Amino acid sequence: MHIKVLGSGAGGGLPQWNCNAPNSKDARDGHENVKPRSQSSITVSADGRNWVLLNASPDIRQQIFDTRQLHPHNDGPVRNSPIQAVVLTNGDVDHVAGLLCLREGHPFNIYASARVMKTVDANSIFNVLNAEKVNRITTPLEQSFEVNSPEGPLGLTITPFAVPGKVALYLEEDDGSGNFGTEEGDTIGLEVKEDETGKIFYYIPGCATIDEKLAARIKGASLIFFDGTLFTNNEMLDQGLLPKTGERMGHMNMSGENGSLEAFKDLGIKRKVYIHINNSNPVLRDNSPERKVVTDAGWDVSYDGMEIEL
Numbered sequence: 131m132h133i134k135v136l137g138s139g140a141g142g143g144l145p146q147w148n149c150n151a152p153n154s155k156d157a158r159d160g161h162e163n164v165k166p167r168s169q170s171s172i173t174v175s176a177d178g179r180n181w182v183l184l185n186a187s188p189d190i191r192q193q194i195f196d197t198r199q200l201h202p203h204n205d206g207p208v209r210n211s212p213i214q215a216v217v218l219t220n221g222d223v224d225h226v227a228g229l230l231c232l233r234e235g236h237p238f239n240i241y242a243s244a245r246v247m248k249t250v251d252a253n254s255i256f257n258v259l260n261a262e263k264v265n266r267i268t269t270p271l272e273q274s275f276e277v278n279s280p281e282g283p284l285g286l287t288i289t290p291f292a293v294p295g296k297v298a299l300y301l302e303e304d305d306g307s308g309n310f311g312t313e314e315g316d317t318i319g320l321e322v323k324e325d326e327t328g329k330i331f332y333y334i335p336g337c338a339t340i341d342e343k344l345a346a347r348i349k350g351a352s353l354i355f356f357d358g359t360l361f362t363n364n365e366m367l368d369q370g371l372l373p374k375t376g377e378r379m380g381h382m383n384m385s386g387e388n389g390s391l392e393a394f395k396d397l398g399i400k401r402k403v404y405i406h407i408n409n410s411n412p413v414l415r416d417n418s419p420e421r422k423v424v425t426d427a428g429w430d431v432s433y434d435g436m437e438i439e440l
């Protein structure tokens with residue numbers, strides 16, 4: 131199975147357009163230890179020719195340009211694209227806005243939970259995707275589905291499952307419940323299986339906590355991409371960027387006793403890769419002590435263009 135990281139950053143990317151905090155400033159200035167990152171998305175293929183996107187980021191046009199695997203096939207008709215399907219893990223702007231760039235009449239399938247598809251359906255701007263060519267397929271949680279192009283199977287089977295998280299920022303309701311109107315299916319993880327080999331990886335770019343059910347599911351996995359938004363819960367407050375904790379945003383941080391480094395310690399996962407890394411996170415600096423902490427704990431910090439063969 132072929133996997134390529136199109137974007138490793140969280141919403142806003144690195145540098146973020148209106149941010150001059152050290153990570154963004156240094157990325158903008160071409161600092162050798164702080165590489166720019168686009169917004170999170172990966173692409174997967176069983177045959178190396180037809181590709182599935184996991185989320186569609188606002189940076190998708192540039193991501194396609196930078197990714198030779200996603201260029202139109204030279205042996206195809208004048209209009210063609212290797213992108214055959216898009217699977218969404220939530221309704222966040224950084225994960226759905228790229229759908230708008232996939233107009234121009236190319237046939238593909240969109241897969242999403244009922245909650246996320248409801249958001250897509252409710253926003254008429256997505257009707258720019260011609261309904262005769264772009265199929266919207268709602269996928270029930272915990273039910274495996276074959277990922278298809280409009281023409282047939284792509285050799286991958288995905289199982290979507292709910293993970294602890296939060297509804298998209300623009301859908302938050304201040305209903306006093308403390309969960310901002312979040313319902314099951316607002317944030318999901320994906321188990322991606324290659325049919326021919328049975329190889330599996332997990333894609334969880336947003337997650338608020340690892341409960342027992344999630345820990346049992348991912349235990350012993352060969353590969354996981356996981357929410358790397360923040361190193362510490364308070365880092366956006368500490369840097370004067372946003373008066374919100376990671377907890378409030380539905381993202382667990384890396385460090386500390388409630389962090390992902392600790393939660394993954396005994397899960398026996400062979401390869402662990404952080405993705406959806408916010409521009410505030412010190413691990414984005416190649417030579418930072420925090421980067422050393424996560425790499426010493428066996429984690430990779432993903433970067434745009436990273437390729438993994440499973």
Ligand code: MLT
Nearest residue numbers: 141222223224299336379
């Ligand atoms: C998130 O990951 O929490 C969202 O992308 C935040 C946002 O919409 O800015």
Ligand code: MN
Nearest residue numbers: 140141222224
């Ligand atoms: Mn996000």
